[in-house]
Amino acid sequence: MELSNDTQLEMYWMMLLSRRLDERAWMLHRQGKIAFHISGIGQEAAQVGAAFALRRGEDWVTPYYRDLALMICLGYTPRDFLLALTGKQGEPTSGARQMPSHWSMRKANAVSHSAPVATQCSHAAGIGLAIKMRKEDKVVLATLGEGSTSQGEWYEAVNWAAIHHLPVIFMVENNQYAISVPADKQMAVASSADKACGMGLRGISVDGTDVYSVYRTVAEAVADARAGKGPTLVEARAYRLTPHSSDDDDRTYRSREEVDEHKKKDPLIVGRRILEEAGLLDQAKIDEMEARVKEMVDDAVKFAEQAPYPDVADAMFPVYAEEVRRG
Amino acid sequence: MAEITLIDAIRQAMDEELARDENVFIVGEDVGKRGGVFRATVGLFDKYGEERVIDSPLAELSIVGVGIGAALYGMRPICEIQFADFIYPAFNQIVSEAAKMCYRSNGEWTVPMVIRAPYGGGIGGGLYHSQSVEAFFAHVPGLKVVVPSNPYDAKGLLKAAVRDPNPVIYLEPKKGYRLIRGEVPEGDYTVPIGPAKVTRQGSDLSVYAYGMMHYYTLQAADKLAGEGVNVEVVDLRTLYPVDKQTVLESVRKTGKALIVHEDNLTGGYGGEIAAIIAEEAFTDLDAPVRRLCGPDVPAVPFSHPLQDWFMPNPDKIAQAMRELAAY
Numbered sequence: 001m002e003l004s005n006d007t008q009l010e011m012y013w014m015m016l017l018s019r020r021l022d023e024r025a026w027m028l029h030r031q032g033k034i035a036f037h038i039s040g041i042g043q044e045a046a047q048v049g050a051a052f053a054l055r056r057g058e059d060w061v062t063p064y065y066r067d068l069a070l071m072i073c074l075g076y077t078p079r080d081f082l083l084a085l086t087g088k089q090g091e092p093t094s095g096a097r098q099m100p101s102h103w104s105m106r107k108a109n110a111v112s113h114s115a116p117v118a119t120q121c122s123h124a125a126g127i128g129l130a131i132k133m134r135k136e137d138k139v140v141l142a143t144l145g146e147g148s149t150s151q152g153e154w155y156e157a158v159n160w161a162a163i164h165h166l167p168v169i170f171m172v173e174n175n176q177y178a179i180s181v182p183a184d185k186q187m188a189v190a191s192s193a194d195k196a197c198g199m200g201l202r203g204i205s206v207d208g209t210d211v212y213s214v215y216r217t218v219a220e221a222v223a224d225a226r227a228g229k230g231p232t233l234v235e236a237r238a239y240r241l242t243p244h245s246s247d248d249d250d251r252t253y254r255s256r257e258e259v260d261e262h263k264k265k266d267p268l269i270v271g272r273r274i275l276e277e278a279g280l281l282d283q284a285k286i287d288e289m290e291a292r293v294k295e296m297v298d299d300a301v302k303f304a305e306q307a308p309y310p311d312v313a314d315a316m317f318p319v320y321a322e323e324v325r326r327g
Numbered sequence: 328m329a330e331i332t333l334i335d336a337i338r339q340a341m342d343e344e345l346a347r348d349e350n351v352f353i354v355g356e357d358v359g360k361r362g363g364v365f366r367a368t369v370g371l372f373d374k375y376g377e378e379r380v381i382d383s384p385l386a387e388l389s390i391v392g393v394g395i396g397a398a399l400y401g402m403r404p405i406c407e408i409q410f411a412d413f414i415y416p417a418f419n420q421i422v423s424e425a426a427k428m429c430y431r432s433n434g435e436w437t438v439p440m441v442i443r444a445p446y447g448g449g450i451g452g453g454l455y456h457s458q459s460v461e462a463f464f465a466h467v468p469g470l471k472v473v474v475p476s477n478p479y480d481a482k483g484l485l486k487a488a489v490r491d492p493n494p495v496i497y498l499e500p501k502k503g504y505r506l507i508r509g510e511v512p513e514g515d516y517t518v519p520i521g522p523a524k525v526t527r528q529g530s531d532l533s534v535y536a537y538g539m540m541h542y543y544t545l546q547a548a549d550k551l552a553g554e555g556v557n558v559e560v561v562d563l564r565t566l567y568p569v570d571k572q573t574v575l576e577s578v579r580k581t582g583k584a585l586i587v588h589e590d591n592l593t594g595g596y597g598g599e600i601a602a603i604i605a606e607e608a609f610t611d612l613d614a615p616v617r618r619l620c621g622p623d624v625p626a627v628p629f630s631h632p633l634q635d636w637f638m639p640n641p642d643k644i645a646q647a648m649r650e651l652a653a654y
C-alpha cells in the first residue's frame with residue numbers, strides 16, 4: 001500500500017484540479033452564468049484518497065453530490081462538469097436532465113444517483129451482493145454525508161452488507177453539517193463510525209483532510225473486502241468550507257471565525273505541506289500545476305459556452321430501456 | 328394441458344426462469360425455507376439454494392434497493408413484497424430510483440427487475456393485508472404495472488416481466504391464488520406486457536377490469552347473458568403503459584363503458600380509463616362512463632359484513648351492468 005512519488009503527486013493534482021474547477025463554478029454563479037452549484041470544497045482529500053484505494057474503472061462506486069474530486073479521479077473531465085453546470089447538450093451523465101453534480105459514469109462503474117439522500121447505499125449493497133454471487137474480485141465504494149446516516153435507508157443498506165459479508169466500503173464524508181444542522185443533532189455518538197458496532201461491521205474514523213491517511217485506511221478496507229472479510233464503515237472527518245449550495249447562506253448558522261479556523265486545515269494546504277516536507281513539491285512545480293489547471297478550466301468554460309442547449313425533441317426519451325439509443 | 332391454480336402458475340414461471348437464466352434470483356421475506364407466506368416460492372430454495380432464493384432482512388426498502396443495485400450490475404432480481412400493503416417503505420426506491428434510472432442517466436443505466444406483490448381484499452385481512460396499490464405505481468413513467476387475472480397470463484406475464492429490461496411491478500390478486508384455475512402449458516411461453524385482451528365478446532356494453540375483479544366480471548357477464556344483455560369484457564392486464572387502442576375499440580363498438588376495480592374510487596386507476604374514453608371516444612358514447620370501485624375509506628375493514636360492504640363482487644357488478652345497459 002506504499003504510494004510512489006508520482007502517485008502522491010498525481011493525488012495532489014486531482015485535488016487541485018477539482019478545487020479550481022469548483023471555485024470557478026462559484027465564480028460563474030456569482031456572475032449569473034449558471035443557476036446552481038453544490039460544492040466539494042474541503043472534502044477533496046477524502047474523495048481522492050478513497051478513489052486511489054480502488055481499482056478505478058473495475059471497482060464500482062455509488063457516489064453522492066459532493067464527489068467532484070472522486071469523479072475526476074474516475075475520468076470525469078472539466079468539460080463534462082461545465083456542460084452539467086450550464087445544462088448543455090452532450091452533458092454525459094444525464095443528457096442535462098439532472099441538476100449539476102448528480103453523477104453517473106457507466107464506463108467507470110460509477111452509478112447514477114438521485115437527490116433523495118442515502119438511496120445509493122442499498123444499491124451499493126445490491127452491487128456487492130451481485131459481485132459475491134458471481135464470485136468476482138471487485139468492491140463497491142458508497143459515499144454519503146454524515147447527516148444522511150440518519151436515514152433508515154442507510155441502516156438497511158449497511159445491515160444487508162454486514163449480514164452477507166458483502167464487499168462494500170461505506171465512506172461517510174463527515175463535513176460537520178447537513179445544510180445548517182450540525183452533526184451532534186444527527187447522532188448521539190461521537191463519530192458516525194461508531195454506528196458500525198451495532199450492525200456488526202468494522203468502523204473506523206480517519207482524518208479526512210489528509211489524503212494519504214484516507215488512502216491507507218480505505219485501501220485496508222478494500223483489501224479486507226476483496227479477501228471476503230465483508231464491509232467496512234469509514235468516516236472521513238472534514239469540514240464543509242463553503243455554504244451548503246449556491247442557494248444557502250451559511251452566515252445564518254455558523255460564525256466566520258469557525259470557518260476561518262477550519263481553513264487552516266484545508267486539505268490542499270495539508271497535502272501540500274506533506275509533499276513539501278517529503279521534498280516532492282516546490283513553488284515552481286505548484287506554479288506549473290496551477291497554470292495547467294487554469295488552462296483546462298478556461299478551456300472547459302469556453303467549450304460549454306459555445307455548446308448548444310439540448311433539443312427539447314429529445315426530452316420525451318428514454319423513459320424505458322427499449323427507447324435507449326446506443327452509440 | 329394441465330389445469331393449475333394462479334399461484335402454481337406464478338411458481339412455475341419463477342422456477343423456469345431460475346432454470347433458464349443464472350442471473351435470475353429471488354429475494355424477499357420468508358421466500359426461502361418457508362417458501363413464502365403464500366407458498367409462491369415453495370420448493371425453489373431446495374432446488375436453487377440460498378444464494379438464489381434469498382431470505383431478506385425484514386426491510387422492504389432494501390429488498391427493492393438491493394434488487395436495484397444487483398440489477399444495475401446485470402442480475403435479474405425478482406423481489407417479493409410479502410403483502411402489497413407493506414410496499415410503502417420501498418416507495419422511494421421504486422419511484423425515485425428504479426423508475427427514473429433510465430431517464431435520469433439518459434439511458435446509461437437501466438433496471439431490469441420484477442417486484443411481485445400480492446394485493447387485494449376479500450380474504451379477511453383487514454386494513455393492512457387487503458390493499459390495492461396499483462394507482463400509486465400506474466402514475467409513474469418508467470415503471471410497468473402488470474396485474475394477471477388467470478393462470479395462463481400469470482405465467483406468461485411473469486416470464487415476460489423477468490426478461491423485461493425495465494422495472495415491472497407485478498401485482499398478484501391473492502384472493503385468486505387458489506380459487507382461479509386454468510389451463511397452462513408446461514413449456515416456455517410469454518404473454519407480452521402492454522396489450523389488454525378482450526376476454527368476452529359482446530355488443531351492449533364494455534366492462535374494463537383486471538385481477539380478481541376481472542374474474543368476478545366474467546361471472547357477472549354470464550349472469551347478464553341469461554337476462555339477454557350481451558357484455559363485452561376487457562382484461563386490462565397491463566395497467567401501465569395502458570393499451571389505449573383496445574380500450575377504445577371496445578367502447579366504440581358498444582357505446583357504453585363500466586370500469587371495475589376494488590381499489591377505492593377517487594384517484595383510482597378507473598379514472599384514467601374514463602378520461603381516455605371521454606377524450607377520444609366521446610362521440611361514440613351512448614351513456615355516461617360508470618365506475619364500480621371500492622368506497623373512499625382508507626382500506627378494507629376486517630369484520631366480514633364490513634369487508635363485504637367494501638368489496639365489489641359478481642352481484643354488485645351484475646347490478647352495475649344492468650343499470651348501464653338500461654340507460
Ligand SMILES: Cc1ncc(C[n+]2csc(CCOP(=O)(O)OP(=O)(O)O)c2C)c(N)n1
Nearest residue numbers: 066115116117145146147148175177178179
Ligand atoms: C431525503 C432527502 N431529504 C432532504 C433533502 C434535502 N437535502 C439535500 S442535502 C441535505 C443535507 C445533507 O447533509 P449530509 O448528509 O451531511 O451531506 P452534506 O451535504 O453535508 O455533504 C438535505 C437536507 C434531500 N436531498 N433528501
Ligand SMILES: [Mg+2]
Nearest residue numbers: 145146177178
Ligand atoms: Mg454533512
